[in-house]
Amino acid sequence: MKIGLLQMDVAFGQPEKNRQHVEKQFKQLKDQQYDLIILPELWTTGYDLTRLDEIGEIEAEESIEFLKRLAVLYRVHIIGGSVANKKKDSVFNTMIVVNDQGELIHLYDKLHLFKLMDEHKFLSAGEDSPSFDLASIQFAGFICYDIRFPEWIRKPVLEGAEVIVVVAQWPQPRTVHWITLLRARAIENQSYVFACNRVGEDPKNVFGGNSLIIDPWGEIIVQGSTDEKLLTAHIDMSLVKKTRSKIPVFDDRREQFY
């Protein structure tokens, strides 16, 4: 499986400009036969939270249609980061997943809102399951701050997930946390981690890039820097079972004590 993480800059509060940028990146990967492309968190608006009424999308419709179109055109599955999704009187930070047939597979509203970046003042917390199937693989998809909650990540893994996907706008001053938490999530869950962060800055933050693909043993296969880049890796899913049989953590759990 060939994976691409679109570690991109995000123009603050300019959805149209960001869509054009993403479309240009997809044009460049034509004929490169990627199976899956992953985008970062809030890639249409950035953290322009005070303007979400204006720049958020009703039922994420515009981004869903945009991603469906790219998926069909380039015959690729897309985990379309997340977008500001207006539902009734609330706005959610919603992950979008479409398959290479252009079908909407999954939506996930971010469960844990990050107060340090004022999410709780402008967004509502979701209640969705993070689990979905894509390309015959069980995935669990999370948004940024979610990775600080290992008990939330563990749940879908116990139900069979073998890949943990994370989309993020993670600031540079906490890059050590980003890398350490993601490696820990891969090791403890004996799962692949595909984690796509943004780069660049907004009026309040500098973002750290360092998007990662980590194998189930915790080895980093690909790591971004702080530049815009499409990061690529080839994944061997049989490594999940090999890792889980070498150290059988899931058989050795003593659930009655926790």
Ligand SMILES: NC(=O)CCC(=O)C(=O)O
């Ligand atoms: N966008 C986010 O959820 C950021 C989370 C973050 O920076 C953290 O330290 O946690």
